[in-house]
Structures are given as C-alpha cells and as structure tokens.
Amino acid sequence: MPDSDSSKTAQGPSRLGVRGPFATPSPRQYVLMTADDIRRAVHRIAHEIIERNKGVEGVVLVGMRTRGVPLAHRLAEAIRQFEGQAVPVGALDIGLYRDDLPYLGLRPSLRPSDIPMDIEGKRVVLVDDVLYTGRSIRAALDALTDFGRPGQVQLAVLVDRGHRELPIRADYVGRNVPTSRREEVQVRLREVDGRDEVVLLRPPEEGEHEE
Amino acid sequence: MRSEARELGQPTGVQEAPAWQRHHLLDLDELTPREIELVLDTAEAMREVLSREVPRVPALRGVTVVNLFYEPSTRTRASFELAAKALGADVVNIAAEQSSVRKGESLLDTVRTIEALGAQVLVLRHWQSGAPYLAARHSRLHVVNAGDGWHAHPTQALLDIYTLRRHLGDLRGRKVVIVGDIAHSRVARSNAWGLTALGARVVLCGPPTLLPPALRPGEDEAAALPPLQVETDLAQAMEGADAVMALRLQRERMEGGLLPSLREYIRLYQVNGQRLARARPGALVLHPGPMNEGIEIAPEVAHSAQSVIQEQVTNGVAVRMAVLYLLTGGKA
Numbered sequence: 001m002p003d004s005d006s007s008k009t010a011q012g013p014s015r016l017g018v019r020g021p022f023a024t025p026s027p028r029q030y031v032l033m034t035a036d037d038i039r040r041a042v043h044r045i046a047h048e049i050i051e052r053n054k055g056v057e058g059v060v061l062v063g064m065r066t067r068g069v070p071l072a073h074r075l076a077e078a079i080r081q082f083e084g085q086a087v088p089v090g091a092l093d094i095g096l097y098r099d100d101l102p103y104l105g106l107r108p109s110l111r112p113s114d115i116p117m118d119i120e121g122k123r124v125v126l127v128d129d130v131l132y133t134g135r136s137i138r139a140a141l142d143a144l145t146d147f148g149r150p151g152q153v154q155l156a157v158l159v160d161r162g163h164r165e166l167p168i169r170a171d172y173v174g175r176n177v178p179t180s181r182r183e184e185v186q187v188r189l190r191e192v193d194g195r196d197e198v199v200l201l202r203p204p205e206e207g208e209h210e211e
Numbered sequence: 212m213r214s215e216a217r218e219l220g221q222p223t224g225v226q227e228a229p230a231w232q233r234h235h236l237l238d239l240d241e242l243t244p245r246e247i248e249l250v251l252d253t254a255e256a257m258r259e260v261l262s263r264e265v266p267r268v269p270a271l272r273g274v275t276v277v278n279l280f281y282e283p284s285t286r287t288r289a290s291f292e293l294a295a296k297a298l299g300a301d302v303v304n305i306a307a308e309q310s311s312v313r314k315g316e317s318l319l320d321t322v323r324t325i326e327a328l329g330a331q332v333l334v335l336r337h338w339q340s341g342a343p344y345l346a347a348r349h350s351r352l353h354v355v356n357a358g359d360g361w362h363a364h365p366t367q368a369l370l371d372i373y374t375l376r377r378h379l380g381d382l383r384g385r386k387v388v389i390v391g392d393i394a395h396s397r398v399a400r401s402n403a404w405g406l407t408a409l410g411a412r413v414v415l416c417g418p419p420t421l422l423p424p425a426l427r428p429g430e431d432e433a434a435a436l437p438p439l440q441v442e443t444d445l446a447q448a449m450e451g452a453d454a455v456m457a458l459r460l461q462r463e464r465m466e467g468g469l470l471p472s473l474r475e476y477i478r479l480y481q482v483n484g485q486r487l488a489r490a491r492p493g494a495l496v497l498h499p500g501p502m503n504e505g506i507e508i509a510p511e512v513a514h515s516a517q518s519v520i521q522e523q524v525t526n527g528v529a530v531r532m533a534v535l536y537l538l539t540g541g542k543a
Contacts, residue, residue, distance in 0.1 A: 093256060096268040096298075096536075107231060107540035109252070112259035146263065 027201040035196035041174030046078035067129040070191035090115040097139035124150040129187035131157040134168035238363035239405040253533035271298035294531035368401035383410035391458030407437040416448040452490040456497040483509035
C-alpha cells in the first residue's frame with residue numbers, strides 16, 4: 001500500500017471536534033488533500049496519461065458530472081502545458097443510467113451530457129472525483145456506449161476509497177484512501193464549491209463524549 | 212505523499228435537498244416555482260437525449276405507462292408515448308370511446324383495472340374537468356393530467372414555458388399575451404398559473420364572451436385565477452409583448468352563440484403581422500396546436516421566423532420525459 005500513511009492520518013486527533021457539553025455529536029472532518037495536493041495529483045495523472053498513451057493522439061477526456069468535469073478540464077490544461085497539444089473534453093451525466101434508480105427514494109437531478117467530439121475508436125479517459133462501489137462507472141460505461149464505440153476506455157479518479165461492488169478498477173489514481181463504509185469522502189473543487197480540498201467525514205462513535 | 216489530517220469542525224458541504232416529492236402532476240397551480248424550474252432543468256437533459264442518433268435511455272426500464280384518452284388527441288398522446296419509450300418504459304394506449312356510461316363509475320373501474328394490470332403511471336385525458344383528481348384519489352397510480360375539460364393541461368403549459376425560457380431566459384417581468392377563447396381553454400389556465408409563478412406578466416385577451424366570467428370587465432371575483440391582466444383590445448394587449456400565444460378557436464363556440472361571426476373574430480382577434488409589429492422586435496409566436504390557419508393566426512405569422520410552434524412540439528417530448536422521470540422517483 002503506497003499510501004498507508006493516509007490511513008493513519010485519517011484517524012485524526014480524537015480530542016478535537018464538537019465542543020461544549022451540549023453540542024450534538026456531528027461528523028468530524030479531516031482534510032485528506034489540500035489544494036496543493038490536488039494540483040500535484042492532477043499534474044502527475046496528466047503525465048501518466050501522456051506516458052501510457054505514448055502522447056495524446058486520439059485521447060479524449062470525459063468528465064463525469066458534477067466534479068469529474070472540472071477535473072477533466074484541469075487534466076486537459078495540464079496536458080496542454082506538458083505536450084503543447086489540446087485534448088477534447090466532454091461531460092457525461094449518468095443519472096439516466098443508474099442501476100439503483102428503482103431503489104432510490106428520489107430522482108437524482110439531471111444535467112445534459114455534452115460530448116462534442118466523436119468518440120468512435122478513440123481512447124476515452126473517464127474522469128471522476130471519487131471511486132467507491134464502481135456502480136457510477138458501470139453506468140458511465142453504458143452512457144458512453146450510447147455516444148459511440150470507443151477503441152479503449154481508461155479511468156482516472158482523484159480518490160479511490162475502496163469497497164468495490166463490481167469488477168472495476170482505476171488506471172490513474174490521485175490518492176488511495178482506505179475508508180470505512182460509515183465514512184464519507186467529499187471532494188471540493190474551486191469551480192463547484194469555491195475551494196479545493198478533499199475531506200473525510202466520520203460520524204461520531206456510539207456514545208462518544210467530547211471534552 | 213504525505214498529508215496532514217486536520218480537524219476543521221463542522222462539515223460545510225451541505226447536500227442539495229431533493230426538490231421533487233410529488234406523486235401526481237394534476238395542474239401547475241399546486242407547483243412551487245422551484246418545482247417548475249426543476250421540471251424545466253430536467254427537460255434540458257432530456258432534450259440532449261432526444262438529439263442523439265438513438266434517443267433512448269434505460270431510466271424507466273420496467274415501468275409501464277398507460278395512456279388513457281377519453282378525448283381525441285394526436286400530438287399529446289404521441290408525445291407521451293414517445294417520451295415514455297425514450298426512457299425505456301413500456302407503453303399501453305387505450306382510446307376510450309366517447310362513452311355514454313355515467314362518468315364516475317366507469318372511469319374508476321377502468322383506472323382500477325389498469326392498476327391491477329401492473330401499470331405504475333396513468334396519463335389521463337378526459338372531457339370532464341377534475342377527472343384526473345378522481346383517478347388520483349382512488350388509486351396508487353402516478354396520475355398525469357393530459358388535459359381535463361376546461362380545467363388544466365399542465366404538460367402543455369410546461370412545454371410552452373420551457374420553450375419561452377429557452378428563448379427569453381429568465382421570465383421575470385416578461386410580458387406574455389394569450390389570445391383567444393380563454394374561457395374554455397385549459398391551456399390558458401395552466402399557463403397562467405405557471406407563468407405567473409415564474410414572475411412573468413400574463414395578459415389574457417379575447418372577446419368578453421370568451422373570457423371566464425370571473426375575469427369579465429366589471430367583475431372583481433378572480434379567486435380561481437392568479438393575478439392577471441385582462442384586455443379586450445388585441446392591439447393594446449400586444450404593446451411591448453415578449454411573446455404571444457394564439458389559442459385554437461373551436462367552431463362550436465359560434466354555434467353556442469358566443470361569437471357573432473367568424474369574420475368578426477378574425478378582424479378583431481387574429482394574430483397577424485400588423486398586430487405582431489406592436490410587440491417587441493423578435494417577439495415569439497406560440498400556438499398549442501392544432502392550428503386553424505387564417506382564423507386565430509395568420510399563415511405568414513405561423514410560419515415566420517418568430518414562430519416557435521414546431522419547436523413546441525419537439526420540446527413537448529422532452530418536457531414529458533422530465534415529468535415521467537421525476538414522478539416515478541418515489542415508491543408507489
């Protein structure tokens with residue numbers, strides 16, 4: 001595990017958190033990646049995409065809504081800096097392809113997909129913020145197929161938090177973060193949330209008391 | 212790679228609250244502006260689906276939609292059918308003949324049968340105002356009102372509003388003129404609710420005999436309608452309008468003695484080039500169809516660059532997809 005230290009740091013200092021005798025226990029929040037960490041990870045992934053594809057000829061980036069889209073644009077910008085070549089970027093909304101639709105209480109809100117380029121025969125790099133069960137990626141593969149038949153599909157994620165339910169893995173990972181299912185990983189990006197950071201939210205332990 | 216875990220206290224990322232909780236779509240008077248906007252935003256995503264070579268997604272796979280029509284209809288029924296199929300639903304069309312059986316019992320029997328057959332969504336058009344409310348009260352189906360009597364036609368109004376919003380953007384302060392037989396128009400009524408909810412100024416225009424009694428000049432009892440402006444002079448009404456919607460004039464109105472003559476109606480209330488010139492340059496022209504060209508609308512206006520009548524039909528499928536998608540979200 002190259003990133004075993006992050007699992008340690010994710011435990012965090014236990015004495016900080018909700019203050020005051022009457023405060024209701026609420027999720028504690030730990031920063032897993034700062035803005036600088038995110039920038040470095042994006043740059044490394046951009047290099048890896050170039051290296052693995054021996055350049056970026058025939059490579060297109062498809063960001064998954066919501067936060068995969070700004071990530072895809074950042075990767076494209078980094079690739080342009082390193083290689084001097086523009087890579088087309090698209091946006092994919094998977095809401096209509098989710099396999100859990102019948103089980104969800106309410107509908108996820110939808111935005112239009114926008115795939116302005118032909119993906120037929122291309123090397124498509126899907127970009128998402130967090131890889132978890134793999135079900136979103138399965139839905140994205142279905143959605144992508146409706147736009148054409150890529151020559152190859154690769155997957156880039158900023159955070160892989162484990163707990164896969166499907167045989168899916170990422171080709172490019174910003175950070176591996178071992179998590180428990182009770183925890184939540186939130187990626188926040190400037191373009192959507194006003195700032196860059198990745199945080200881990202941990203619900204308070206049963207009967208936990210804060211000083 | 213080293214990261215320093217820091218405690219930040221309260222989480223700041225608040226998940227967006229789901230905005231759609233409704234089981235039925237019966238009219239726009241019960242929708243909040245936010246709910247109307249959610250339908251319009253969802254329709255935007257559906258429009259992208261419809262623009263594809265194969266416009267089909269699996270979102271409603273396993274859902275059965277029944278179109279039950281007690282009134283003739285081409286575009287609304289076809290539009291709902293295409294919308295349901297584009298979402299991967301199964302569709303059953305039932306055209307109930309103009310039945311002489313007394314309404315209540317027979318309608319409810321049919322509705323219960325449809326429910327027992329395993330359908331989840333009932334799209335109902337009925338000549339009797341209020342019929343979809345009855346169906347909604349007595350079954351667990353999701354009921355979509357596809358037009359009931361003179362009362363409401365919410366999906367038509369939503370597609371009109373969607374079309375207006377695509378061209379005009381924010382509708383706040385926009386002036387929309389609806390011309391024709393307002394009294395008997397479910398389209399006018401639903402549009403009045405929806406457009407005013409989004410902040411548009413709605414002007415209803417028609418001969419006094421074709422205005423709802425509550426809106427006739429001299430009456431002040433308008434509780435059954437949102438705040439509206441009423442105008443019997445079309446040229447006056449068109450002044451500075453951002454859009455004008457001509458309603459279909461039904462011939463039986465003349466037989467009922469509500470209009471002196473067709474010729475007079477055309478002379479006073481036809482949307483023609485001369486009247487359109489009083490609106491804002493580039494003002495949009497809408498019509499819910501089917502059109503009587505040369506009566507309520509002049510052909511040169513119906514087919515002008517300002518006309519979005521064809522686009523309304525296309526947008527209707529996207530809007531109905533949005534409605535079906537949102538309604539089937541909760542458990543029946």
